[in-house]
Amino acid sequence: METILPKFDSVFSIDCVIFGFQANELKILLIERNEEPFKGWRALPGYIVKKDESIDDAAERILYELTGLRDLHMEQFHTFGDVDRHPQGRVITIAYYALIRIDVQKELKPVTNIAKSAFWYPVNELGKLPFDHAKVFETGFQKLRRRLGYQPIAFELLPEKFTLTQLQTLYEAILNKKLDKRNFRKKMLSYGFLKELDEKQKGVSYRAAKLYRFDRRKYNKIFQNELSING
Amino acid sequence: METILPKFDSVFSIDCVIFGFQANELKILLIERNEEPFKGWRALPGYIVKKDESIDDAAERILYELTGLRDLHMEQFHTFGDVDRHPQGRVITIAYYALIRIDVQKELKPVTNIAKSAFWYPVNELGKLPFDHAKVFETGFQKLRRRLGYQPIAFELLPEKFTLTQLQTLYEAILNKKLDKRNFRKKMLSYGFLKELDEKQKGVSYRAAKLYRFDRRKYNKIFQNELSING
DNA sequence: CCAAAAGTGTTGGTTCTACACCCATGA
DNA sequence: TCATGGGTGTAGAACCAACACTTTTGG
Incomplete structure (x- = not known):
């Protein structure tokens, strides 16, 4: 030196x-x-x-x-x-x-x-x-x-078991805008990394919602690719 | 203090x-x-x-x-x-x-x-x-x-006047993959921020290509929005 | 007239958006 | 029985991917 x-x-x-x-x-x-x-x-x-x-x-x-x-x-x-x-x-x-x-x-x-x-x-x-x-x-x-917008990070903020409405509310809080319920659910479920559980929400005074879990294994399998600009 | x-x-x-x-x-x-x-x-x-x-x-x-x-x-x-x-x-x-x-x-x-x-x-x-x-x-x-993938930065690397093929070659160099010529052109032109000039390439021993210019004003007008996750 | 690259459309598939009603539950 | 949120489908528009031939030019 x-x-x-x-x-x-x-x-x-x-x-x-x-x-x-x-x-x-x-x-x-x-x-x-x-x-x-x-x-x-x-x-x-x-x-x-x-x-x-x-x-x-x-x-x-x-x-x-x-x-x-x-x-x-x-x-x-x-x-x-x-x-x-x-x-x-x-x-x-x-x-x-x-x-x-x-x-x-x-x-x-x-x-x-x-x-x-x-x-x-x-x-x-x-x-x-x-x-x-x-x-x-x-x-x-x-x-x-x-x-x-491009990574499944919302799940890190939620409890392990959550309802789709909770997930949507979180997205809305972060993005600061309302999302369409049907489209949101369709899209989230279409990814295939949400696992539907046999359990339901408890302690609510209305129809209890299904609980889901984020399945990281499936996520990893599906998204080895990521972005692209075309073929 | x-x-x-x-x-x-x-x-x-x-x-x-x-x-x-x-x-x-x-x-x-x-x-x-x-x-x-x-x-x-x-x-x-x-x-x-x-x-x-x-x-x-x-x-x-x-x-x-x-x-x-x-x-x-x-x-x-x-x-x-x-x-x-x-x-x-x-x-x-x-x-x-x-x-x-x-x-x-x-x-x-x-x-x-x-x-x-x-x-x-x-x-x-x-x-x-x-x-x-x-x-x-x-x-x-x-x-x-x-x-x-989400911003028009390629133009900063090209001369002011460039051909679509040059633009495509640059994309291919950065992304390290081949792109489809027709789709690439369609997409680039569809954005509406490329201005076609009255000039052509010179000094090439084959059909001369049209020259384009990146129009930053138009770009700014069009893309005040940006990303979105849905309505 | 040849070599080289420019330029050009269509089709089928997928994804996106907008939109409204019935259902299940607990109080 | 009422209030609350849960849950669901469709149709039209936009976007994407795949694909091959003709045109122009200079040498």
Whole structure:
């Protein structure tokens, strides 16, 4: 090695946009910050990458430390690198997103005191977020919408067993528009990766709907191909 | 400000995957490195972000300094952050891509001596690249392919006036498969954003083809919509 | 007149969209 | 018996895939 890299103090961070679906609403995971700047604010879970960990590892660790959630499959979607996005110095942040089932069993509990608490918050009521987190969220939401058009990601947000109406409501929440019930069902069923169960919804005061499960094996078999522009 | 960011020496860099099309081949822009490590190797144009510039600005500056090319619209597509991707330290790189017309008038000429030279190189003959540049390139190429499916980006690679066969050849080069001539033409023309010119190809020893131009105004009018999942 | 590429339509299949009523259930 | 959401089919339009021959031009 003959040359030495020019060095300067700079920091990479990770921010996470974690989507969930609860009570027919699309939500994301926020923390209450316990550190300056913006102490006490609701913010995306995010923190600084360590010297010796890859950014993917950092994303997992940070999310876990701030919210107690682990083992979800996150994917980076954009890097934000404006000069003054952080008031205390140059911080470039790599934004990750994931979709998970909101599980009331699983407690949300920060394991560091960087965050005071973690909680699910409806995407339609976010209000003011610190730093450029509003932009980060918006970019992640766009990514989610786009991806919904060509990949079966909705199922990651639903309970294992769900009704077609739940599925449709979720699509409508993400795409922010009404869909036609008959066409939606026809299309979803036509893919062939939904398995109809012998069970029905319970505890509703109207005709109970059939439950379905997403069959990932079938999905993988069917969609080794993907897009195409023609023969 | 009460807290101070933890600091450590770390570096952000930018790498650029710039696509061009020449002699019916898809090419990318490479430099010959004039610095260790990998001095003398062919590599993606890339260098280090300065303290006081945004990553988008850095991308523009770096590409200019290493190749002499300016004012092209680049977009970031992925950030690579494995711990040992750079042999001399922790360097996280943000990868950008762009498509441009290869213009023989425009000389490729580095304006720093970080690069010895810059040149177009066929994507099918890249051989070994330093660092994780092979992965960077491959990821960018995928992005290009995908985007071709839903946006009219091919025109950025062609001369202003082009024939439908040239356009088709370009699609075939990017998608790496043969397309049906009649269907291809029908589809392209059906979009309504190609303007047929009164000119024909010159200097060919066979029936000269009509020339077309991409009409961005018409495109913008037609495609304010974009994707959809149904009514 | 030959070689090379330009240019051109149709058919059958698939997918998309729009649209409205009866059914089952619990309260 | 009522209110609520569950569940179902069709017809017309648009789009897609497959396929082969004639025309123009320069050499």
